[in-house]
Amino acid sequence: MEVKIYFNPAYISINSIAEGNLFTQDGAPTWFMTPIINNTEGSIINIVTSFLGSYNVSKPSNFITINLTAKETLGVSDINLTDIIISYPPDSDALYTFFKNGTITIIDTTAPSSIIGLLNQSKDQDWIYWNWTNPTDSDFSHTEIYINNTWKTNTSNNFYNATELIGDTTYEIQTRTVDNSGNVNTAWVNSSMMTAPDTIAPIITFIAPTNTTALTAGTTQTTINISTDENATCRYNITVTNTSYENSTNFTTTGTTAHSFLYTGLTNGNTYNLYYWCNGTKGNIDQNAAHHTFSVSVALYCGDGTCNNGETCSTCATDCGSCSSSGGSSGGFIPTPIIPEDNTTENITVNNMTQVILQQNTTEDIIKQNDNMDKLEFKITAQDKIEAVKNMIKDIDTVARNILNDAEDAFAKGNYEEAYALASEAEIAIGAGTETSSTPKDHYPILEIIGFVFILMFYILILKKRRTLRRYIKSNINDYIQKRESINN
Numbered sequence: 001m002e003v004k005i006y007f008n009p010a011y012i013s014i015n016s017i018a019e020g021n022l023f024t025q026d027g028a029p030t031w032f033m034t035p036i037i038n039n040t041e042g043s044i045i046n047i048v049t050s051f052l053g054s055y056n057v058s059k060p061s062n063f064i065t066i067n068l069t070a071k072e073t074l075g076v077s078d079i080n081l082t083d084i085i086i087s088y089p090p091d092s093d094a095l096y097t098f099f100k101n102g103t104i105t106i107i108d109t110t111a112p113s114s115i116i117g118l119l120n121q122s123k124d125q126d127w128i129y130w131n132w133t134n135p136t137d138s139d140f141s142h143t144e145i146y147i148n149n150t151w152k153t154n155t156s157n158n159f160y161n162a163t164e165l166i167g168d169t170t171y172e173i174q175t176r177t178v179d180n181s182g183n184v185n186t187a188w189v190n191s192s193m194m195t196a197p198d199t200i201a202p203i204i205t206f207i208a209p210t211n212t213t214a215l216t217a218g219t220t221q222t223t224i225n226i227s228t229d230e231n232a233t234c235r236y237n238i239t240v241t242n243t244s245y246e247n248s249t250n251f252t253t254t255g256t257t258a259h260s261f262l263y264t265g266l267t268n269g270n271t272y273n274l275y276y277w278c279n280g281t282k283g284n285i286d287q288n289a290a291h292h293t294f295s296v297s298v299a300l301y302c303g304d305g306t307c308n309n310g311e312t313c314s315t316c317a318t319d320c321g322s323c324s325s326s327g328g329s330s331g332g333f334i335p336t337p338i339i340p341e342d343n344t345t346e347n348i349t350v351n352n353m354t355q356v357i358l359q360q361n362t363t364e365d366i367i368k369q370n371d372n373m374d375k376l377e378f379k380i381t382a383q384d385k386i387e388a389v390k391n392m393i394k395d396i397d398t399v400a401r402n403i404l405n406d407a408e409d410a411f412a413k414g415n416y417e418e419a420y421a422l423a424s425e426a427e428i429a430i431g432a433g434t435e436t437s438s439t440p441k442d443h444y445p446i447l448e449i450i451g452f453v454f455i456l457m458f459y460i461l462i463l464k465k466r467r468t469l470r471r472y473i474k475s476n477i478n479d480y481i482q483k484r485e486s487i488n489n
Contacts, residue, residue, distance in 0.1 A: 001048070001049055001050065001063070001084075001085065001086050002046075002047065002048045002083070002084070002085040003047045003063070003081050003082075003083065003084045003085075004043065004044065004045050004047065004081070004082045004083040005043070005044040005047065005066075005079060005080065005081055005082075006042055006043050006044075006078075006080045006082060007042045007043075007044075007077050007078065007079055007080070007104075008042055008075075008077035008078060009039050009040060009041070009042040010071065010073055010075070010077070011070065011071055011073055011075050011076070011077040011104070011106045012068045012069065012070055012071065012077050012104055012106070013039045013068060013069045013071060014037045014039055014044060014066060014067070014068050015067040015068055015069060016037075016066075016067045017034075017035040017037065017044060017047060017064055017065070017066055017067075018064065018065045018067070019032040019049055019064060019065075020061060020062030020063045020064050020065055021061050021062055022049075022057060022060075022061040022062060022063045023049060023050070023051055023055070023057060025057070025059060025061050026055065026056070026057075026058070028051050028052070028053065028055035029051070029052040029053065030049055030050065030051055030052060031049065031050050031052055032048070032049045033046055033047070033048040033049070034046070035047045044066075047064060049063070049064075066079075068104070070104075070106040071106065073106065074106050074107060074108055074181070075105075075106055076103050076104070076105045076106070077103065077104045077106070078101060078102075078103050079101060079102040079103060079104060080101045081101060107181065108139065108179065108180075108181035108183060109181075109183060110179075110183060111177070111178075111179065111183040111184055111185040111186070112135050112137040112139065112140045112141075112177045112178065112179040112183065112185055113135035113136070113137055113140075113177065113185065114135065114175075114176070114177055114185050114187050114189050115132040115133060115134055115135060115143055115158075115175055115177060115189050116132065116133045116135075116189075117131075117132050117133045118130060118131075118132040118173070118175065118189050118190070118191045119131065119132070119191065120191060120193040121159075123193060123194075123195055123196055124195065124196050125165075125167035125168075125195055125196045125197065125198050125199070125200065126163065126164060126165045126166070126167060126195065126198075127161060127162060127163045127164075127165055127195070128161070128162045128165065128171055128173075128193050128195060129159065129160075129161045129162075130159065130160050130161075130162075130173050130191060130193075131158055131159035131160075132158055132159070132175070132189075133158060134156070134158050134177075135177055137179060139179040139180040139181065140177065140179055140180075141156065141177075141178050141179050141180045142154045142155060142156045142177075142178055143155055143156070143175050143176070143177050143178070144175065144176050144177075144178060144184075145160050145173065145174075145175060146173070146174040146175070147162050147171055147172070147173055147174075148171055148172055149174065154178075160173065165195050166195065166198065166230070166281060166282070167195050167196060167197055167198020167199070167200075167282055168194065168195060168196070168197040168198050168282060169194065169195050170192055170193070170194045170195075171192070171193060171194075171195065172190055172191065172192040173190065173191050173192075173193075174188050174189075174190045175188065175189045175190070176188050176189070197282075198280065198281075198282035198284060199282075199284060200280075200284060201278065201280060201284040201285055201286035202228035202229060202230050202232040202234075202278040202279075202280045202284070202286075203228060203229040204226055204227075204228055204234070204276055204278055204290040205226060205227045205228070205229075206226055206290075206292050207225035207226055207227055208222075208223065208224070208225040209222055209224075209294040210294075211292060211293065211294070212293055212294065213294050213295075214294070214295045214296070214297045215266070215294060215295065215296045215297065216296075216297060217268050217296065217297040217298060217299040217300065218268065218299065219266055219296050220264065220265070220266050220267070221262060221263060221264040221265070221266060222262075222263055222266065222294075223260055223261070223262050223263070224236070224251075224260060224261050224262075224263050224274065224292070225258070225259070225260045226251075226259050226260075226276060226290075226292075227257055227258055227259070228257050228259065228278050228280075229257070230257065230280050230281065231255065231256050231257060231280070231281055232254070232255075232257070232259075232278040232279055232280045232281070233250065233254050233255055233278065233279045234250070234251045234254045234259040234276055234277065234278040234279075235248035235249055235250050235251065235276070235277050235278075235279075236248055236249055236251060236261065236274050236275065236276050236277075237249065237274070237275050237289075238272075238273065238274060238275070239273075239275070240275045240289050240291070243275065243289070244277065244287065245277035245278075245279060245285050245287075248275075248277060259278070266296050267296060268296050268297065268298055268299050269295075269296065269297075269298040269299075270295065270296055271293065271294070271295040272293065272294055272295065272296075273291065273292070273293045274291075274292040274293070275289035275290065275291055275292070276289060276290040276292060277289055277290075302315070302316035302318055302319060303316070303318050303319065305319060306319055307319040307320035307321075381416075381420055382407070382411055382416040382417070382419040382420035382423060383411065383419075385407075385419075385420050385423035385424060385427070386404065386407055386408060386411060386419065386423045388423075388427075389404055389407075389423050389426045389427050389430065390404065392427065392430050399429045400426045400427075400429035400430045401426075403422055403423075403425050403426035403429055404422070404423065404426040406422050407419045407420075407421075407422030407423040407425075407426060410422055
């Protein structure tokens with residue numbers, strides 16, 4: 001039997017080929033030719049063996065044994081069998097054979113070297129800093145870091161800073177190296193160091209209620225929650241005078257970094273002051289208590305003197321004032337005049353106009369009131385004009401009478417400006433009618449003088465009334481502005 005083998009010389013190197021026991025398993029003598037090995041090309045040729053005589057092979061076994069060396073390059077090399085020749089007597093049955101190519105996987109099983117020179121470089125109350133020199137292995141990956149037998153991290157750096165430590169406490173760093181293939185160096189390299197003495201008391205943080213907060217009215221109890229930056233035992237008191245950690249009350253939950261207890265008996269409108277002390281694991285206590293303050297809000301209700309909490313003039317006139325007739329529900333107070341029902345020139349006096357009440361109004365209400373004052377002014381002047389023309393009119397002045405009737409109708413409907421205009425038109429019509437009447441012409445100058453004087457006095461009176469009313473309106477607006485400013489301030 002003869003065969004050739006080819007392989008990848010980048011991964012393996014063949015040292016020797018030896019005959020297997022395929023032909024010798026039943027004690028038959030054999031002949032084996034020395035193969036030719038070429039580790040440069042990656043081949044083995046002249047692999048030949050045969051029986052020395054007539055013998056049979058009945059069981060599977062090894063044909064050859066290959067001794068090889070794996071190189072440093074990791075990978076897979078194929079082992080290919082080619083040019084297989086099996087001879088047999090021509091008159092015998094054919095020999096059926098099955099060959100399967102194989103592979104060789106080169107893996108790394110050698111662990112890297114350990115780190116060297118592990119030393120503590122610096123420390124404080126809550127940290128220690130170590131450094132070292134990493135191994136020079138080409139396949140070095142990282143160093144496993146343990147602190148007091150607890151894994152912390154893997155690092156390819158040559159240093160490690162252990163933090164969140166307790167002061168005046170010994171810590172041991174434990175290290176071992178690992179390569180890219182996962183081979184772990186089982187030799188530990190360790191170093192111990194003590195942190196600096198702890199002289200700092202735990203730092204307290206208020207969690208709930210938030211400091212200076214106001215709890216909702218009606219709150220009768222609340223859970224006090226604080227935290228510390230280290231494990232501690234915390235106590236509280238409601239006074240700081242002649243009080244210390246030793247004579248205060250333990251939090252219900254304490255001993256770690258979270259501390260709490262239920263505070264009961266709270267009432268509306270009160271402020272509460274609590275004082276806390278915490279004892280750290282090294283016995284450090286800040287004798288200056290942490291001052292925690294909060295309050296419970298006063299209950300809001302209609303009649304408390306403040307227009308708030310959704311109250312309006314409609315829902316709480318006691319706090320917000322009465323609503324204006326126009327429905328306004330915001331703004332300050334402005335004076336509203338009390339006008340007598342009989343609005344004639346005789347009873348509209350300054351004394352009447354100075355009587356005021358406080359009524360809640362909006363800016364829109366002020367404009368509307370000014371419009372009402374103008375309307376009232378026209379009502380007065382129109383009524384006076386109609387009465388004056390009635391006294392002047394003659395039975396023969398049919399045109400003037402009709403116009404005056406229209407003026408009275410307009411007045412009755414509240415159209416005071418129109419009534420005033422119609423009354424003035426009737427007055428003019430009277431003058432026109434006298435020119436065609438039977439009154440002697442020598443009476444005209446006297447009538448004209450009387451009429452002129454009467455009209456002049458009437459307009460003087462009207463002008464005076466207008467000025468009085470406008471001065472009053474202006475005064476009201478100024479008062480309103482001042483009151484609004486005082487309310488806003």
